Amino acid sequence: MTVLGKDRGKELETIYAGVGELLERHQGDPDSRAFNAFLLASKMATEGIVAAMDSGVPVVSYNLGGIPEILHALGDNENEVFPFSMEKVVALQSLVGDYKYNIEAIEIAEAQGMSSDVCSADRATLGNLAKKFLPEITCSVFVTAPCDSQTVLAESIKEETGEDVFLVDIPHLHGEREIKHVAEQLKDEIKFLEEKTGKKLNWDRLKEICEESNRMIDQALTWLDLRKTVPCPQTSKMLSSMYILLQDGSGTKGGTWVASEFAADAKERVMAGKSAAPNGERVRAIWFGSPTWYNTGLYDWMEKDLGMVIPVDMFSYVVPEMYVDTSNTETMLHDLARKQIYMPMGRHFTGLPDYFIDDLVRAARDYKADCALIAGHISCKHAWGMVGLLKEALREADIPALVFEFDLFDPRVAPVETLKQEFTRFADDIVLPRIRK
Amino acid sequence: MDKAEILSIFQQVVEKPFNAYLERWVSGGGKICGYYCTLIPGEIFTAAGMVPYRMRGAGSEDTGLADVHMSSNVCTFVRHTVNLALEREMDFLSGIVCMNGCDQARRAYDVLKQKTKVPFHAFLSVPRASEERLLPWYKEELESLIEGLEQEFSVKIGPEDLREAISLHNSVRRKLIKLNELRKGLNPPISGSEALTVTVAAHLMPLNDFDELAGELLKATAGEEVPRNYRARFIVTGGELDEPEFLKAIEDQGGLVVYEDTCFGARFYEELVSGEGDPFTKIAERYFYRVPCARMFNSFSARYDNVEQIKRDYNADGLIAQRMKQCIINAGHLYNFTRRSRANGMPTLVLDREYLAGGYGQVKTRVQAFIENIESKSKKGAVR
Numbered sequence: 124m125t126v127l128g129k130d131r132g133k134e135l136e137t138i139y140a141g142v143g144e145l146l147e148r149h150q151g152d153p154d155s156r157a158f159n160a161f162l163l164a165s166k167m168a169t170e171g172i173v174a175a176m177d178s179g180v181p182v183v184s185y186n187l188g189g190i191p192e193i194l195h196a197l198g199d200n201e202n203e204v205f206p207f208s209m210e211k212v213v214a215l216q217s218l219v220g221d222y223k224y225n226i227e228a229i230e231i232a233e234a235q236g237m238s239s240d241v242c243s244a245d246r247a248t249l250g251n252l253a254k255k256f257l258p259e260i261t262c263s264v265f266v267t268a269p270c271d272s273q274t275v276l277a278e279s280i281k282e283e284t285g286e287d288v289f290l291v292d293i294p295h296l297h298g299e300r301e302i303k304h305v306a307e308q309l310k311d312e313i314k315f316l317e318e319k320t321g322k323k324l325n326w327d328r329l330k331e332i333c334e335e336s337n338r339m340i341d342q343a344l345t346w347l348d349l350r351k352t353v354p355c356p357q358t359s360k361m362l363s364s365m366y367i368l369l370q371d372g373s374g375t376k377g378g379t380w381v382a383s384e385f386a387a388d389a390k391e392r393v394m395a396g397k398s399a400a401p402n403g404e405r406v407r408a409i410w411f412g413s414p415t416w417y418n419t420g421l422y423d424w425m426e427k428d429l430g431m432v433i434p435v436d437m438f439s440y441v442v443p444e445m446y447v448d449t450s451n452t453e454t455m456l457h458d459l460a461r462k463q464i465y466m467p468m469g470r471h472f473t474g475l476p477d478y479f480i481d482d483l484v485r486a487a488r489d490y491k492a493d494c495a496l497i498a499g500h501i502s503c504k505h506a507w508g509m510v511g512l513l514k515e516a517l518r519e520a521d522i523p524a525l526v527f528e529f530d531l532f533d534p535r536v537a538p539v540e541t542l543k544q545e546f547t548r549f550a551d552d553i554v555l556p557r558i559r560k
Numbered sequence: 561m562d563k564a565e566i567l568s569i570f571q572q573v574v575e576k577p578f579n580a581y582l583e584r585w586v587s588g589g590g591k592i593c594g595y596y597c598t599l600i601p602g603e604i605f606t607a608a609g610m611v612p613y614r615m616r617g618a619g620s621e622d623t624g625l626a627d628v629h630m631s632s633n634v635c636t637f638v639r640h641t642v643n644l645a646l647e648r649e650m651d652f653l654s655g656i657v658c659m660n661g662c663d664q665a666r667r668a669y670d671v672l673k674q675k676t677k678v679p680f681h682a683f684l685s686v687p688r689a690s691e692e693r694l695l696p697w698y699k700e701e702l703e704s705l706i707e708g709l710e711q712e713f714s715v716k717i718g719p720e721d722l723r724e725a726i727s728l729h730n731s732v733r734r735k736l737i738k739l740n741e742l743r744k745g746l747n748p749p750i751s752g753s754e755a756l757t758v759t760v761a762a763h764l765m766p767l768n769d770f771d772e773l774a775g776e777l778l779k780a781t782a783g784e785e786v787p788r789n790y791r792a793r794f795i796v797t798g799g800e801l802d803e804p805e806f807l808k809a810i811e812d813q814g815g816l817v818v819y820e821d822t823c824f825g826a827r828f829y830e831e832l833v834s835g836e837g838d839p840f841t842k843i844a845e846r847y848f849y850r851v852p853c854a855r856m857f858n859s860f861s862a863r864y865d866n867v868e869q870i871k872r873d874y875n876a877d878g879l880i881a882q883r884m885k886q887c888i889i890n891a892g893h894l895y896n897f898t899r900r901s902r903a904n905g906m907p908t909l910v911l912d913r914e915y916l917a918g919g920y921g922q923v924k925t926r927v928q929a930f931i932e933n934i935e936s937k938s939k940k941g942a943v944r
């Protein structure tokens with residue numbers, strides 16, 4: 124099939140066809156309003172990639188842990204530069220395309236010598252690069268969050284493409300000193316980008332973009348507030364897409380619109396007294412760690428068969444510190460630096476174990492959760508490295524937790540059936556008896 | 561003392577976490593500060609009157625305690641080291657200083673800080689790129705380490721103390737460089753496993769003692785040639801490697817290891833700290849700008865070029881790239897490395913391994929095959 128009038132190679136075409144089919148299937152379904160908004164955004168994102176290829180604008184790659192506001196503000200007009208996160212293609216393939224292409228890409232990277240210890244998002248990206256269907260990039264900007272795998276990817280992209288990469292070093296702690304340090308680095312990043320792309324940063328446009336970003340944060344916070352309702356009004360599988368929105372859609376009207384649809388849908392459902400669990404809500408769980416993007420059907424199964432809902436997860440953990448004060452250039456850079464540090468996943472996996480633990484314990488309290496699901500993506504070594512401290516803290520906070528091992532893109536590590544068994548045992552043997560007491 | 565006697569002393573130093581030299585130091589009221597990565601300057605501890613001690617797992621037999629805290633999804637170097645500390649085998653330390661070397665090592669710090677009784681802890685956030693714009697941050701981190709040590713141990717670390725420390729550390733480096741130079745020869749006086757034993761010992765004992773013994777070793781080996789009947793000369797590259805037995809397994813198969821491009825190897829002793837100018841700045845610059853390790857971004861080409869140069873200087877036939885299983889940082893390094901080295905026709909063997917695994921059955925088989933491969937391609941003939 125063609126995308127925007129041309130053949131694009133099976134990988135992008137599969138994503139495009141997949142999202143089209145899903146949209147068709149769910150159109151008009153009142154229970155699918157938020158999901159449809161996400162699907163529409165995915166369709167637009169895919170079109171964005173091919174449009175950038177056709178238009179020949181400079182493509183700047185940035186990593187999974189990054190944010191796009193500065194990239195959007197290069198040039199005096201919209202779309203003079205295309206901010207492109209290569210891992211987004213892996214996520215889209217998994218969520219709306221065909222995960223088998225990710226497996227194929229992972230196998231290519233491994234055949235080229237990449238160890239399976241490295242995050243599957245990054246292995247699949249390297250495989251996709253080798254397949255040569257991604258847009259050619261002008262340069263890259265990478266942040267050192269959330270993990271070592273990301274720095275590995277940055278170095279490998281540089282080696283593979285021969286294009287320069289600017290690195291923003293995210294320090295260990297997340298205080299004011301660190302924010303200022305990142306803000307200073309953003310100034311150097313801007314110089315780098317201006318030189319590589321030939322486009323000057325337009326500060327008026329950056330202000331508008333940050334204001335747009337703030338509107339997205341408004342919507343996200345409203346949405347999260349609504350999700351605190353008992354019973355949880357909206358399906359769990361929406362949650363992790365907030366990360367894609369933040370990482371990819373921040374500062375764009377489309378991104379804000381999707382977030383507002385998430386919030387509007389949640390509000391509608393709260394007003395109507397609807398529950399995410401069709402047979403009644405029995406267990407409220409906080410999911411911390413990466414999502415099972417290789418099979419989002421798991422979340423539907425949890426709601427339907429276990430009555431287990433997830434009001435908030437790590438990927439959707441938006442906080443007010445993500446607002447950007449647009450008073451002047453300094454406040455913008457300061458707050459963009461803070462937003463960068465406070466991005467979910469990076470905020471949790473870099474720095475002290477308490478950054479992860481405190482958010483989780485707070486979420487359990489604020490969202491009236493009965494338990495925690497600690498999703499141990501196999502490559503998240505930072506999370507595995509503190510699993511004992513985490514368990515201790517949760518015991519102290521009296522939050523029962525299930526720690527399970529899986530891979531967010533690769534079903535071969537833990538098939539969904541295995542997870543279902545673990546979740547069922549956890550709910551039946553640990554959580555429900557406690558609730559009944 | 562002859563060579564064998566000196567080597568046997570170093571051998572005893574590296575076998576267990578605690579050794580006779582440290583025992584003597586501690587019983588004389590001396591303090592020891594443990595640290596975890598080659599980007600943490602040992603000179604600072606020396607200037608504080610302490611022995612810098614590179615934490616490692618030798619002597620550990622089990623990872624059970626560490627597994628409870630870190631799971632088995634973390635590299636075995638980290639787990640064995642943490643396990644020893646949790647078993648209180650490192651209670652002789654007065655301080656532990658770690659950094660964000662990798663995600664796994666920084667979690668080791670979190671566990672060590674909360675679960676051991678060592679009184680002083682400090683953590684450095686070291687930038688991931690050796691770029692000038694990031695040097696001031698690194699210096700600030702070192703400054704706060706110095707302040708922390710001064711407060712905790714009621715010492716003053718002034719420029720003169722740092723200068724003296726530089727002088728001692730450089731003296732050690734010079735000796736190790738000299739010793740390593742001997743390995744360029746056709747029949748070097750020391751093998752790879754012996755050389756590694758010496759450099760590892762330098763991380764684990766009072767440096768004055770080490771410096772003296774290393775000086776004696778140089779005298780004992782001067783002009784000596786040992787016919788070794790090896791079939792190929794190797795550089796070993798990668799991250800953590802403090803197991804001389806691993807190199808011995810390679811050498812038992814007919815390989816001769818002539819250089820360790822590793823954290824316990826050349827990254828420790830290559831490149832002196834400049835004796836000119838402000839000593840603090842010079843220490844910071846030496847560590848920040850030295851040939852970068854795999855955690856440093858934008859550094860791959862420098863690392864690769866360095867290995868090519870060493871290969872020429874040491875007349876090596878190939879490269880053994882070793883990595884601890886689960887180690888992500890070195891997975892990335894080896895991915896880029898092997899792709900480029902193979903494209904350039906540099907014979908490269910990648911070995912994923914576990915720390916303290918012993919046996920090395922698989923290593924031996926693969927090294928054998930690698931040597932045969934090199935021999936079959938070599939025009940020079942098989943045995944030298």
Ligand code: SF4
Nearest residue numbers: 242269270413502503
């Ligand atoms: S899922 Fe874990 S390993 Fe993968 S990019 Fe995120 S933090 Fe890194």
Ligand code: SF4
Nearest residue numbers: 635662664665884887
């Ligand atoms: S071997 Fe790798 S994972 Fe282990 S401590 Fe060293 S850099 Fe970290």
